[in-house]
Amino acid sequence: MSAREEILARVRRAVAGAEDVEIPRGYRAGRPAEGAVEGLVELFAERVDDYRAVVHVVPAAEVPAKIDACLGGRRVIVPDGFGRAGGWDDLDTADGVVTTCAVAIAETGTIVLDHGPGQGTRAQTLVPDYHLCVVRADQIVAGVPEAVARLDPARPLTWISGPSATSDIELNRVEGVHGPRTLEVIIST
Amino acid sequence: MSATFLGMPGNFPENSRKAVHDSQLRFNLRKATHTIRGKRASVVGELPDWQELRAAGKAIKEHTLRNLDRYLIRLEAAVTAAGGTVHWARDAAEANRIVTGLVKATGETEVVKVKSMATQEIELNQALAEQGITAYETDLAELIVQLGDDFPSHILVPAIHRNRSEIREIFLDRMPGVSPDLTDDPPALAEAARLHLRERFLRSKVAISGANFMVAETGTLVVLESEGNGRMCLTLPETLISVVGIEKLLPSWRDLEVFLQLLPRSSTGERMNPYTSMWTGAVEGQDFHLVLLDNGRTDVLADEVGRQALRCIRCSACLNVCPVYERAGGHAYGSVYPGPIGAILTPQLRGMSSELDASLPYASSLCGACYEVCPVAIDIPEVLVDLRAKAPHAAAERAGMKVAGWIFNDHRRLARAQRAATRLRKLVPKRLPGPLSAWTDTRDVPEIPEESFRDWWERNERA
Amino acid sequence: MRVALFITCVNDTLFPGTGKAVVSLLRRLGCDVDFPAAQTCCGQMHVNTGYREEGVRLARHFTEVFAGYDAVVAPSGSCAAMVREQYPKLARPGSKGAAAIAEVAPRVYELSEFLIDVLKTEDVGAYFPHRVTYHPTCHSLRGLHLGDRPTRLLRNVRGLELVPLPGAEECCGFGGTFAVKNPAVSAAMGADKTRSIMDTGAEVLCAADNSCLLHIGGTLSRQKTGVRTMHLAEILASTEEAQ
Numbered sequence: 001m002s003a004r005e006e007i008l009a010r011v012r013r014a015v016a017g018a019e020d021v022e023i024p025r026g027y028r029a030g031r032p033a034e035g036a037v038e039g040l041v042e043l044f045a046e047r048v049d050d051y052r053a054v055v056h057v058v059p060a061a062e063v064p065a066k067i068d069a070c071l072g073g074r075r076v077i078v079p080d081g082f083g084r085a086g087g088w089d090d091l092d093t094a095d096g097v098v099t100t101c102a103v104a105i106a107e108t109g110t111i112v113l114d115h116g117p118g119q120g121t122r123a124q125t126l127v128p129d130y131h132l133c134v135v136r137a138d139q140i141v142a143g144v145p146e147a148v149a150r151l152d153p154a155r156p157l158t159w160i161s162g163p164s165a166t167s168d169i170e171l172n173r174v175e176g177v178h179g180p181r182t183l184e185v186i187i188s189t
Numbered sequence: 190m191s192a193t194f195l196g197m198p199g200n201f202p203e204n205s206r207k208a209v210h211d212s213q214l215r216f217n218l219r220k221a222t223h224t225i226r227g228k229r230a231s232v233v234g235e236l237p238d239w240q241e242l243r244a245a246g247k248a249i250k251e252h253t254l255r256n257l258d259r260y261l262i263r264l265e266a267a268v269t270a271a272g273g274t275v276h277w278a279r280d281a282a283e284a285n286r287i288v289t290g291l292v293k294a295t296g297e298t299e300v301v302k303v304k305s306m307a308t309q310e311i312e313l314n315q316a317l318a319e320q321g322i323t324a325y326e327t328d329l330a331e332l333i334v335q336l337g338d339d340f341p342s343h344i345l346v347p348a349i350h351r352n353r354s355e356i357r358e359i360f361l362d363r364m365p366g367v368s369p370d371l372t373d374d375p376p377a378l379a380e381a382a383r384l385h386l387r388e389r390f391l392r393s394k395v396a397i398s399g400a401n402f403m404v405a406e407t408g409t410l411v412v413l414e415s416e417g418n419g420r421m422c423l424t425l426p427e428t429l430i431s432v433v434g435i436e437k438l439l440p441s442w443r444d445l446e447v448f449l450q451l452l453p454r455s456s457t458g459e460r461m462n463p464y465t466s467m468w469t470g471a472v473e474g475q476d477f478h479l480v481l482l483d484n485g486r487t488d489v490l491a492d493e494v495g496r497q498a499l500r501c502i503r504c505s506a507c508l509n510v511c512p513v514y515e516r517a518g519g520h521a522y523g524s525v526y527p528g529p530i531g532a533i534l535t536p537q538l539r540g541m542s543s544e545l546d547a548s549l550p551y552a553s554s555l556c557g558a559c560y561e562v563c564p565v566a567i568d569i570p571e572v573l574v575d576l577r578a579k580a581p582h583a584a585a586e587r588a589g590m591k592v593a594g595w596i597f598n599d600h601r602r603l604a605r606a607q608r609a610a611t612r613l614r615k616l617v618p619k620r621l622p623g624p625l626s627a628w629t630d631t632r633d634v635p636e637i638p639e640e641s642f643r644d645w646w647e648r649n650e651r652a
Numbered sequence: 653m654r655v656a657l658f659i660t661c662v663n664d665t666l667f668p669g670t671g672k673a674v675v676s677l678l679r680r681l682g683c684d685v686d687f688p689a690a691q692t693c694c695g696q697m698h699v700n701t702g703y704r705e706e707g708v709r710l711a712r713h714f715t716e717v718f719a720g721y722d723a724v725v726a727p728s729g730s731c732a733a734m735v736r737e738q739y740p741k742l743a744r745p746g747s748k749g750a751a752a753i754a755e756v757a758p759r760v761y762e763l764s765e766f767l768i769d770v771l772k773t774e775d776v777g778a779y780f781p782h783r784v785t786y787h788p789t790c791h792s793l794r795g796l797h798l799g800d801r802p803t804r805l806l807r808n809v810r811g812l813e814l815v816p817l818p819g820a821e822e823c824c825g826f827g828g829t830f831a832v833k834n835p836a837v838s839a840a841m842g843a844d845k846t847r848s849i850m851d852t853g854a855e856v857l858c859a860a861d862n863s864c865l866l867h868i869g870g871t872l873s874r875q876k877t878g879v880r881t882m883h884l885a886e887i888l889a890s891t892e893e894a895q
Contacts, residue, residue, distance in 0.1 A: 003277040004265075007435065010487035011258045018493075020255045023248040027241035027447070047460065092391070108453075108461035121473060122424040122466075126417065127391075145446035153407040153442050154271075156472045159449075159465035164417040167457055168330035168346050169353055169375040171221040177329060177379050178386065179417025179464060206836035215840075512823045516840045552834065554827025554841070555700060557794035571741065577702030590698060594706030597661065597693040598713065607665050627835035631842065632870030635666050642664045642671035646687045650675075 032142050040106045040140045041187055047109025051162020052175055053183040063134060063188045067098060070132050070184055077124050081117025091123060096130030096180075102157075103150050104135045107143040109162065111135060111185065114155040122156060131180040133160075137189045194312075194340065197523040200548040205517035214518055217352045222509045228458025229506060229562070235460070236450065245447045247566040250500035253405075253438050254490060260405040260438050261481065267408025271470020273477040278432075280484050285316035287480050288397065288430055292322050295428050297395045303412065303419045304328035305399025306344065306503055307432050307482055309525040310538075313397070324397065325389055327418035329382050336363040342519025342527060344505040345456055350518055353378065386418065396422035400433045401502065402448060403479075406441045409469045410479070413452060413462045423466050428476045435481050436490075436499040448502065451564035455504035485538040494575040498533050500565040505530075507559035507569060513552055522549060529559035533572040541580050550576035585624075600643070607641040614639075655683045656721040658714075658760065660731045660862075661693035663883075667862045673889035674727050674763060680889075681771055691717045696734040699742070701829045708742050708749075715739075715752040723770060724760045727885045729792025729860045732762040737795050762792060762860060763885055764801040774804050779892040781811030784882075785854035787845070787868065789861040790823050802860055802884055809887060815852045819844075826867035842871040849879060860884045 001009070045055045058066045067084070074095040078087030088094045100118035101111045111133050113119045125131055141147050151157060164179030175181065208214055233239055253260055265275045278284035292300055300317065302308065302324050314324040326335045333348040334341050337359045341347030348356065357373040364385055371381055398419070402411040410431055412419050423429060439445065453462045471477040490496050508514045508528030519527035523545045524535040532549045541547040550573050559569040582590075596602045614637035621629045628634070640648075655678060659671045678685050695710030714735065718724045726732045736757050743749035767773055786806060792798045806814050825831065825841025832838075845868055849857050857872070859865050862883050869881035 003279045003283060006279055007277055007481070007483045007487065008258045008261065010483065011261070011435075011490065014487050014491035014496075015255050015257065018255050021248050021251045023252055024241070024244050027238040027245055030238050030241075050460075051463075105461075110461045122420065126420050126424060144449050145443075148443060148446040148449070153404065153409045153467070154469055156469075157465075157467040158420065159461070159467075161459070161461035161463050163463065164415070165463050166329050166379055166416045167225075168328070168333070168348060168416075169356060169378060170217070171224045171346060171349070172375060174375045174379050176376065177383055177416035177418065178327075178390070178421050202834045202836065205834060209836045209840045512825070512841050513834070513837050516837050550702075551830065554790070554823050554825060554830045554838070556790035556823035556827065558790075558821075558823070561794055574700055574702075574738075577700070578704040580702055582702060586701075587703075590701065590703045590706060594698060594703065594709065597695075597706075597710055600690050600692050603661070603664075603692050610665070624832055627832040628870070630835060631839040631874060632867060633873040635866055635870065638666065638668050640668060642659050642668035643687070643689065645668055645672065647689070650687065651689075 028145065031145055037142050040142060041137050041189060044104055044106040044109060044140045045187060047106065048162070048185050051109055051183075053162050053185060055185050055187065057187045057189060060188045063186060066186055067132065067134070070186065071096070071098065074130060077120065077128060079118055079120030079124060083118065091127050094128045096132065097124050097128045098132040098134070099125055100134050101139060103147045104140045105144060105147045106140055110147070111160050112147060112151060113158045113160065114152060115158070116155065122158060125158065126179055129180055130182045130184070132184045132186065134186045134188060137187060194524055197545055199523070200544045201517070201521055201552040202548060204521035204523065205552070208518040208521050209516055213352070214350055215516065217350055218515050218518055221346070221349045222515050225458050225509045229455060229509065232454045232458055232460055236454070242447055242450055243564055243566055246451050246564055247500060249439060249444050249447060250565050253440055254436065254496060254499055257435065257438065257490070260440055261435060263405040264403055264408060264438060267406065268470055268479055271408050273408070273470040273479055276478060276480045278480055278482050278484070281311035284311050284432060284480055284482050284484065285313055288313060288432060289317060289320045289322065291428070291430050291478055292317065292395055293320065295395050297322075299323050299325065299393060300395045300397050301325050301327050301389060301393040301422050301426065303396065303398040303414070303422045304331050304347075305397070305432065306525060307399045307434050308397060309341065311432070311482065311484060313432065325386075327386055327390070327422060328414075329379065329416060332382055332386070333359055336360070340520050341525060343508060344503050344526065344528070344530075350520070390421040390425055393426050395428045395430070396426040398422060398429065398431045400431050400437060401452065402445065403433055403438050404442055404445065405438050407469055409442065409467050411445065412466045413464075415457065415463045417464060420464055420466055423468065426475075428478070430478045430480065432480045432482055434486055435483055436486055452502055452504055455506040455562065455564040489537045492537065495533065495537050495572050497567050498530065498537060498572060500567055501530050501534065502565060504564055506562040506564065510558040510562050512556060512558070513554060517552070522552065529553060529569045530567070533569055533576060536576055536580070541576075547580050550580050604641070604643055607644070610637050611639060611641070653683060654722045655685050656718055656724045657685055657687050658691060658718065658724050658726040658731070659687065660726055660728045662863050662866070663727060666866070667883065670727050670862055670883040670885050673883070673885040674725065677776060677885060677889040678725065681767075681773065681776065683771075686721070688717050694731045694734045696731060696738070697828055699734070699738060704742070711739050711742055711753070712749060715749070715756045718756050718760070719752070721759065723766060724756070725763055725766045726760060727763045727860070727883060728862065729762045729789050729796055729798060730863060732760055733791040733795030735760045762796055762798060764798060764805055764860060765796065767805060768801045775808035776805065776888050778809040778888045778890050779811050780809050780887050780890045782855050783813045783815060783853065784856045784858050784887065785815045785817045785849060785852040786820070787817055787824065787849075787857060787859045787864070788820055789859050789864045792860045793821060798860070805884070805888060806858065810892070812887070815854050817852055818848045824864050824868050826864045828863070831867055838867070839871075842867055846871050846875060846877065850877060854879065857881045858884055858887055
């Protein structure tokens with residue numbers, strides 16, 4: 001018998017006669033209706049700031065200027081579809097990366113990349129030490145369930161909540177290990 | 190890492206006795222567990238629907254386990270359709286053989302690893318080393334453990350038993366090229382690890398990971414982490430091999446909405462961990478292999494009481510609140526799974542034929558703190574008690590328990606035993622002999638009263 | 653109301669004063685108290701140490717002895733939790749034993765539950781002019797979910813100054829046979845608990861379980877701290893006249 005067949009047979013033997021259970025979804029009852037929540041931008045900004053990431057809330061028209069100000073003289077990767085000219089090509093020597101995102105989560109201060117247009121490859125948002133992410137206000141959802149519902153599992157997804165960190169030394173949080181040590185977020189309203 | 194947990198001598202009482210007397214270890218553990226306890230309580234308290242999430246988490250896992258065959262087949266189909274290759278391993282040896290073969294086929298002799306409990310459980314690093322392949326742990330705590338030729342002592346933070354100055358010493362001794370001016374400031378230590386691993390990440394062609402979750406419906410694997418070492422390993426190498434226990438399944442994509450709330454808050458005490466990677470099959474040109482691991486899990490599944498241990502999502506909240514773990518430390522459990530969850534998982538996965546494994550179900554005061562914080566409501570005390578009934582018992586203890594049972598079976602016998610104790614009350618020594626000396630080493634014995642309650646009642650009330 | 657006192661084997665043998673206190677307290681509150689003489693032990697030690705067969709026999713004995721009472725009151729959170737929480741897991745579903753357990757178990761109360769939930773009283777008219785700290789034992793806290801019932805009762809005791817115990821919810825390290833099977837860890841937990849107790853400056857440590865007090869009290873006494881241990885029932889039974 002192959003390992004596959006044997007494991008499946010063992011599983012079937014092990015659970016024979018066991019009762020199945022209903023999954024209570026009571027947690028969904030309290031979820032806010034899409035679009036019905038006030039203050040998502042403020043909550044998202046506050047929660048991102050809790051991770052010691054830098055947050056700017058800027059009217060849409062002023063975003064390009066804000067990006068310029070944030071990037072300063074950095075050599076920055078600009079992924080295809082971001083809509084900005086120029087950009088550095090060499091991953092190993094880049095100082096940073098600027099991207100959009102797929103979804104952002106207010107309750108947890110999380111941005112999610114699905115690496116579609118404007119978001120670059122997974123490596124492009126990982127290797128450089130600085131990540132600037134532009135989030136549109138309409139991309140911000142209340143919580144994790146709303147984000148999961150919006151995402152496409154067929155795409156590679158990267159959930160980012162603040163800069164790289166570790167709690168491995170005495171369980172105290174230290175920012176900056178292998179991922180970008182600085183995360184900056186522009187919320188476009 | 191040459192250290193291995195399998196076949197470790199000793200037993201829990203003996204191992205923990207040594208740990209209790211190590212004041213540095215006691216200090217490190219107390220500080221760390223109390224820090225994380227507070228953080229967890231605060232972020233769990235933020236969610237008004239925590240108990241509903243917990244109930245859903247428990248039920249999703251129960252339902253998955255009940256239908257595990259169906260969901261495994263579905264997962265296999267989804268991963269295969271997305272360009273991945275699925276392998277099945279009955280036990281540790283088979284899993285190690287598969288992984289070693291896959292690495293050898295690439296021609297590489299070095300691999301980078303994301304922290305993974307499953308690969309520790311099967312002692313993959315040793316198996317790779319025997320075939321001339323060096324595995325580099327990239328999680329900071331795992332690196333500390335590996336460089337120190339040490340054992341992990343916690344599921345989430347394997348180097349919890351080390352404080353900053355001990356970590357500095359290990360880095361100075363064992364980390365090639367480290368600056369002799371390295372301080373014990375945690376950011377400086379993290380920076381040293383960053384520099385040490387940077388080149389390795391950029392040049393490694395093969396990575397090995399585990400996974401926190403696998404979604405049957407879509408074939409998606411999910412890894413939660415903090416440092417970015419996981420993203421490095423999952424993203425940069427050409428070949429990715431993930432070794433995952435068969436119980437890590439979730440039926441549907443939407444089920445992640447429950448577990449991505451339960452796990453980070455229970456584990457690191459954060460609203461969300463810094464990085465979560467999700468991928469489905471072979472992504473961005475990578476070669477992807479999934480090794481599904483049984484290694485005793487189907488035996489656990491067959492146990493009506495014990496199978497709830499398979500719901501575990503390895504958050505380690507139970508370790509952080511456990512008063513026994515806090516004082517004994519992780520090494521005393523002699524397993525990659527320490528603490529309360531280890532005390533019920535290890536004896537089920539390995540059996541109770543060794544003295545150490547047979548002592549684990551007793552490594553608890555049954556205080557219930559673990560059950561209270563468990564995000565998937567594993568009734569750990571219930572499983573401990575069930576395992577105690579199956580554990581081998583010493584002959585003297587068995588005889589003593591039989592006598593006690595015989596006395597308790599009839600109130601007249603109990604009354605006679607109480608009167609005998611009363612007659613001998615003046616003769617009870619301050620230090621008791623035999624196994625009871627364990628009591629009187631640190632505690633006084635109570636005075637035996639002149640009369641039991643039942644005799645008092647009989648004398649005063651029965652009339 | 654026909655109330656049976658389930659004294660528990662530890663109280664019966666080592667702490668008869670606790671039993672006498674329960675009897676006088678319940679009578680003061682107008683209850684008719686009976687002590688079924690055939691009672692022995694709930695079987696917790698056997699079950700929790702891995703001797704299920706003996707434990708099941710004792711559980712069967714318990715359900716026979718206490719059948720037919722309106723309420724069974726135990727001055728022990730641990731033994732009450734054994735009957736209410738663990739007994740239902742001992743019997744085969746649908747069996748005669750399961751039916752007997754379902755009949756008796758819900759009517760078993762720990763003392764503070766009985767006073768507050770059944771007798772609906774928080775002030776039992778007690779007087780105890782001392783500085784007291786309260787340790788919520790694990791099985792009363794996490795097994796029975798007694799919450800603040802015991803401290804609500806203590807707050808209504810005249811003259812009593814209740815001081816909070818730091819780290820109160822942490823186990824004292826008793827754990828039944830755990831105390832002798834893992835003596836080093838048990839003693840370390842006990843030492844930390846006694847340190848917290850000393851930090852409160854209390855004269856008396858109170859709890860709803862004499863088994864835990866046996867361990868903490870034995871440690872306090874060995875360290876010659878001068879702090880006394882008293883069961884909740886004994887404080888609640890104290891009156892001005894008696895003092």
